[in-house]
Amino acid sequence: MNDLTGKLLIAMPGMGDPRFDHSVIFLCEHSAKGAMGLIVNKPTPELPARELLGQLGIDAQNMPKDLCIYFGGPVEHGRGFVLHSEDYRNNSSTLHVTDQIGLTATLDILQDIADGRGPEKVVLALGYAGWGPGQLEREFQDNGWLTCDGDADVVFHPDNDAKWTAALKSLGVDALTLSAEGGHA
Numbered sequence: 001m002n003d004l005t006g007k008l009l010i011a012m013p014g015m016g017d018p019r020f021d022h023s024v025i026f027l028c029e030h031s032a033k034g035a036m037g038l039i040v041n042k043p044t045p046e047l048p049a050r051e052l053l054g055q056l057g058i059d060a061q062n063m064p065k066d067l068c069i070y071f072g073g074p075v076e077h078g079r080g081f082v083l084h085s086e087d088y089r090n091n092s093s094t095l096h097v098t099d100q101i102g103l104t105a106t107l108d109i110l111q112d113i114a115d116g117r118g119p120e121k122v123v124l125a126l127g128y129a130g131w132g133p134g135q136l137e138r139e140f141q142d143n144g145w146l147t148c149d150g151d152a153d154v155v156f157h158p159d160n161d162a163k164w165t166a167a168l169k170s171l172g173v174d175a176l177t178l179s180a181e182g183g184h185a
Contacts, residue, residue, distance in 0.1 A: 003030055003031065004027050004030040004035070004136075004147055005027055005028070005029055005030045005031075005097060006026075006027065006097050006098040006101070006150045007026075007027050007030075007147045007148065007149060007150050008024055008025065008026055008027070008040075008147065008148050008149070008150050008151070008154065008155070008167050009023070009024070009025040009027060009037060009145045009146075009147055010023075010024055010145060010146040010147065010148065010164065010167045010168060010171075011023040011024075011025075011144070011145060011164070012143055012144055012145060012146060014143075015144050015145075016144075019071075019073075019074050020039075020129075022041070022164045023039050023041065023042065023164070024039070024040050024041045024154065024163045024164050024167050025037040025038065025039050025040065025073070025129050026038050026040050026083060026097075026101070026123075026150055026155050027150070028083075028095065028097050028103050028128075029097075030136070032133060033133055034130065034131050034132045034133050034135065034136070035130070035131040035135075035136045036128055036129070036130050036131075037073070037128065037129045037130075038070070038072040038073065038081055038083055038103075038123065038125045038128055038129065039070060039071055039072055039073050039125070039129060040070065040083065040123050040125075040154075040155050040163060041070075041160045041161075041163035041164060042070055042071040042160070043068040043069065043070050043071075043160055044068070044069050044070065044071050044126070045068065047069045047126075048068070048069070049063060049067040049068055049069050049124055050063055050065075050067075052069055052124075053110055053114060056107065056110065058107075058110055058111055058114050059114060060114050062114065062115070062116060063113065063114055066158075067113075067122070067124065068124070069124050069125070069126055070123055070124060070125040070126070071125070071126065071127060072125030072126055072127040072128045072129070073125075073127045073128040073129030073130065074127060074129065075127055075128050075129065075130045076127055076128060077126055077127040078126070078127075079105070079126070079127065079128070080105065080110075080124065080125065080126055081103060081104075081105045081124075081125045081126075081128060082103070082104045082105070082109045082110070082113075082119075082122055082123070082124055082125075083101060083102075083103055083122065083123040083125065083155065084101070084102055084103075084104065084109070084118070084119035084121060084122045084123070085100065085101065085102075085119045085120050085121040085122075085152065085156065086098075086099065086100055086101065086102050086119075087119055087120050088102065088104070088109065088112070088118055088119030088120075089102070093105070093106040093108065093109075094109075097150075098150055098152075100150075100152040101150060101152055101155060102119075110124075121152070121156040122156075123155065123156065146168070146171060146173070148167055148168075148170045148171050149170065151167075151170060153166075154166050154167050154170065
C-alpha cells in the first residue's frame with residue numbers, strides 16, 4: 001500500500017468499533033512500521049479547552065470560547081496533540097505533515113495559542129489512533145476505511161458533523177449509497 005501520510009481516513013458504515021463510527025482521521029504518519037492519526041471530527045464538549053489549559057498552568061482567558069478538545073483516538077488519552085495550519089512554525093517541535101498542515105505535541109504551542117501567537121486553525125486532541133505493522137492495510141481489506149486527500153478545509157472545518165460527509169463528497173461518494181458490505185473481485 002502507498003504511503004498515506006497526510007491523507008484522511010473515512011470510517012465506513014458497519015466498521016464495528018463504535019469509537020470510530022463516522023470518524024474522519026488525519027494520518028500524521030504511515031509506513032511499514034504502522035500508522036498514527038488524529039480523529040478530527042469528535043469534539044469532547046465535557047472538557048473545555050480553557051479548563052484543560054488552566055490545569056496545565058496556562059492562562060487561557062484570551063482564547064476563543066469555541067475552541068474545543070477533540071477525542072484524537074483511543075491510544076494514550078492523556079497525551080495531547082495540536083494539528084494546525086502551516087502559518088505556525090516551531091522548527092524544533094513541529095512535524096510538517098503536508099504543505100498545509102503541521103503537528104506539534106509540546107506545551108509551547110498551547111502557550112502561543114493562549115497568547116494569540118498560535119496558528120490560525122487548530123485541532124486540539126487528546127489521544128490518537130494507532131495501528132501496528134500491516135494492521136491498517138488489513139482494515140482496508142475488511143472494508144473499514146476509505147481514503148481521500150487530507151484537505152485542510154475538511155480537517156479544520158468548524159462543523160464537525162459535516163466533516164464525514166464532506167470527506168466522502170471529495171471522492172464523489174454520497175453517504176446514502178454506502179454499504180457496510182465490501183465486494184471482492
